[in-house]
Amino acid sequence: MLKSIRSTFVMLGECISMSVDNIRGNKVRSFLTLLGIMIGVTAVITLISTVSGVSGSIASSFSEMGVGTLTVTVTGSDLKSGMTPDDLKKVSELEQVDGIVPTVTMNGRVSYGNQVETNIPVSGKNAYYFVLNEDLIIQGRSLNYIDDDNNSYVCVVSQEIVDTFFFGVNPVGETIYVSGLPFLIVGRYKEDSGGGIAAIFSGSPDIMIPYTTGMKINNSNEVNSFTIYLAEGADSETAKSNVEDLMDQIFDFEEDCFTVTSMASIEQTMETMLGMMSTLLAGIASIALIVGGIGIMNMMLTTVTERTIEIGLKKALGAIPWQIQIQFLIESFLLSIFGGLLGVILGLLISYALCNVLGTSFVINGGAIALGVGFSAAVGIIFGWVPARKASRLNPIDALRSI
Amino acid sequence: MDLKAQNISKRFYRKAGESNYFYAVRETDLELPSGALSVLMGRSGSGKTTLLSMLSGLLSPDTGTVTADGRDLYSMDDRKLSAFRAARISVMPQGRAVLDTLSAWENVFLNARIAGVRDESLVPRALELMERFGIPDLKEALPKELSGGELRRVMLCRSLLLSPEVLMCDEPTGDLDDQNTALVLDSLRDYAHQGHTVLLVTHEADAVSYADRLLQMDAGRISTPDPV
Numbered sequence: 001m002l003k004s005i006r007s008t009f010v011m012l013g014e015c016i017s018m019s020v021d022n023i024r025g026n027k028v029r030s031f032l033t034l035l036g037i038m039i040g041v042t043a044v045i046t047l048i049s050t051v052s053g054v055s056g057s058i059a060s061s062f063s064e065m066g067v068g069t070l071t072v073t074v075t076g077s078d079l080k081s082g083m084t085p086d087d088l089k090k091v092s093e094l095e096q097v098d099g100i101v102p103t104v105t106m107n108g109r110v111s112y113g114n115q116v117e118t119n120i121p122v123s124g125k126n127a128y129y130f131v132l133n134e135d136l137i138i139q140g141r142s143l144n145y146i147d148d149d150n151n152s153y154v155c156v157v158s159q160e161i162v163d164t165f166f167f168g169v170n171p172v173g174e175t176i177y178v179s180g181l182p183f184l185i186v187g188r189y190k191e192d193s194g195g196g197i198a199a200i201f202s203g204s205p206d207i208m209i210p211y212t213t214g215m216k217i218n219n220s221n222e223v224n225s226f227t228i229y230l231a232e233g234a235d236s237e238t239a240k241s242n243v244e245d246l247m248d249q250i251f252d253f254e255e256d257c258f259t260v261t262s263m264a265s266i267e268q269t270m271e272t273m274l275g276m277m278s279t280l281l282a283g284i285a286s287i288a289l290i291v292g293g294i295g296i297m298n299m300m301l302t303t304v305t306e307r308t309i310e311i312g313l314k315k316a317l318g319a320i321p322w323q324i325q326i327q328f329l330i331e332s333f334l335l336s337i338f339g340g341l342l343g344v345i346l347g348l349l350i351s352y353a354l355c356n357v358l359g360t361s362f363v364i365n366g367g368a369i370a371l372g373v374g375f376s377a378a379v380g381i382i383f384g385w386v387p388a389r390k391a392s393r394l395n396p397i398d399a400l401r402s403i
Numbered sequence: 404m405d406l407k408a409q410n411i412s413k414r415f416y417r418k419a420g421e422s423n424y425f426y427a428v429r430e431t432d433l434e435l436p437s438g439a440l441s442v443l444m445g446r447s448g449s450g451k452t453t454l455l456s457m458l459s460g461l462l463s464p465d466t467g468t469v470t471a472d473g474r475d476l477y478s479m480d481d482r483k484l485s486a487f488r489a490a491r492i493s494v495m496p497q498g499r500a501v502l503d504t505l506s507a508w509e510n511v512f513l514n515a516r517i518a519g520v521r522d523e524s525l526v527p528r529a530l531e532l533m534e535r536f537g538i539p540d541l542k543e544a545l546p547k548e549l550s551g552g553e554l555r556r557v558m559l560c561r562s563l564l565l566s567p568e569v570l571m572c573d574e575p576t577g578d579l580d581d582q583n584t585a586l587v588l589d590s591l592r593d594y595a596h597q598g599h600t601v602l603l604v605t606h607e608a609d610a611v612s613y614a615d616r617l618l619q620m621d622a623g624r625i626s627t628p629d630p631v
């Protein structure tokens with residue numbers, strides 16, 4: 001009994017080593033067989049890793065920008081089309097609110113000396129914006145409360161403007177014309193204006209002026225969109241409803257005058273969308289895996305025919321059917337697992353490169369690796385089954401007659 | 404181990420699905436005693452390989468039974484029969500029955516690997532066999548680098564490695580020169596005289612002088628009854 005258990009183990013070991021011999025003895029064929037699986041797993045790993053890298057960096061942009069923000073879009077009523085600076089002040093004085101940044105944008109015609117440029121993005125900002133982004137100004141001063149209150153004709157400019165208009169000249173202290181009006185340049189800011197997601201959505205401005213001045217240029221007394229920065233520890237849902245209550249009062253309880261969106265909920269929606277997208281993509285890539293599996297089955301079925309001599313000889317020499325079956329199963333299992341591992345490595349390399357190109361951070365996704373390897377192992381066993389069975393049933397006499 | 408065939412026949416169809424079959428082996432009785440070299444001779448196509456296949460448990464006869472020490476081979480299931488053959492009956496098939504991906508040395512060990520026998524003492528035995536048949540230098544050679552005669556001797560070493568109780572060789576001297584033929588025939592007789600059951604299928608006339616029992620096959624029948 002013990003002896004027969006031992007010899008069963010020896011036989012099993014022999015099956016494995018015969019499979020390995022066979023894979024090694026037919027390197028090109030083996031490689032072609034595992035190619036399909038390799039490509040499938042590469043696709044899955046690349047997609048999942050890249051998408052999770054992208055979603056990771058989107059999430060971190062959100063938290064950089066502060067999940068603790070609310071964005072307000074105002075459509076207004078017939079009587080009142082937007083928020084005045086006084087209305088904004090009321091909002092900023094709410095308990096959960098740290099401050100607000102109004103959004104005032106325009107595309108201006110900018111000139112200095114004889115040089116004129118059109119379509120320069122100009123943005124109206126308030127002093128609080130520069131408090132939030134304290135590292136932004138690299139030369140001169142930022143825009144302050146006095147500028148806001150006095151509608152001063154002052155501005156801060158980007159490196160782009162400096163390069164365009166002030167080559168070799170110190171811009172601070174110069175006067176530049178925006179839409180025909182003279183603005184005194186008081187500072188210069190970093191190219192990366194720290195806008196995070198907002199910058200992705202709206203592009204970064206080249207010139208910033210006091211928002212009150214911007215409203216005047218736009219011929220408007222009101223602002224139609226602004227961002228609320230919540231105080232530390234404030235709950236964004238409570239804050240949201242407080243803001244809504246206050247703004248209902250401001251708009252005299254008219255319906256549909258504004259919407260308040262919390263960044264937290266945008267982030268969540270975004271994450272859900274990305275999750276769905278990556279599941280969908282992985283699903284599509286899984287088809288590649290199944291195709292790879294069919295490739296293995298096809299190749300193994302072909303080899304069963306091609307290898308009748310090997311199989312028949314082994315059977316003639318006393319191989320038990322399960323030995324043949326196990327050997328074939330192990331072979332397809334090893335091939336697909338090996339293809340899977342190659343695919344994982346290749347996929348990680350590709351997604352690493354992609355993440356570098358996209359500028360997102362690369363995260364090794366353990367789940368994706370487990371999925372790739374697990375799936376390919378399963379594919380090997382499932383699609384190896386039919387050929388293995390066929391091989392084990394082969395008639396040795398027919399095989400030997402064809403030698 | 405004594406092998407006994409009673410009234411075995413095998414018929415084949417000329418073309419699949421048609422009813423004009425013919426008998427490759429017809430109603431044959433045969434006994435292979437241990438300790439004797441039985442030589443089965445006959446023209447090509449007379450049914451020798453078919454008979455050997457049935458005797459060795461590879462091909463089930465259409466009629467009759469084959470028993471080994473009283474055990475009916477074909478009443479065992481595929482698994483049991485395979486295991487029985489692996490342990491006790493060694494067949495050296497006609498033709499080029501080697502694995503091309505394995506070296507000569509690995510091919511010699513193929514039976515042992517299949518039977519799940521891993522025994523250190525097999526190494527000196529394999530060396531000794533390869534030495535005896537004049538192929539000690541071919542250990543690492545691949546089958547495609549070997550001549551027909553060399554391959555045949557590799558196959559013979561393989562068949563003898565596990566010292567099977569029953570050894571059946573189908574045309575083992577096919578590609579051999581006279582000297583090697585004599586060597587092989589001599590070895591087979593020695594092996595039989597050590598108490599094993601040996602069946603030699605051949606059309607080599609020289610084999611007659613080595614035979615303890617001579618069987619002549621003609622059109623599916625053993626025509627000369629035991630001449631002993």
Ligand SMILES: Nc1ncnc2c1ncn2[C@@H]1O[C@H](COP(=O)(O)OP(=O)(O)O)[C@@H](O)[C@H]1O
Pocket residue numbers: 415416427445446447448449450451452453454
């Ligand atoms: N599987 C088979 N199908 C059809 N005919 C076969 C088969 N095996 C053998 N035969 C035929 O049976 C006859 C005997 O074959 P075989 O036993 O191989 O002869 P030998 O070994 O004496 O040369 C031959 O005519 C051969 O063509």
Ligand SMILES: [Mg+2]
Pocket residue numbers: 451452453497573
């Ligand atoms: Mg023959």
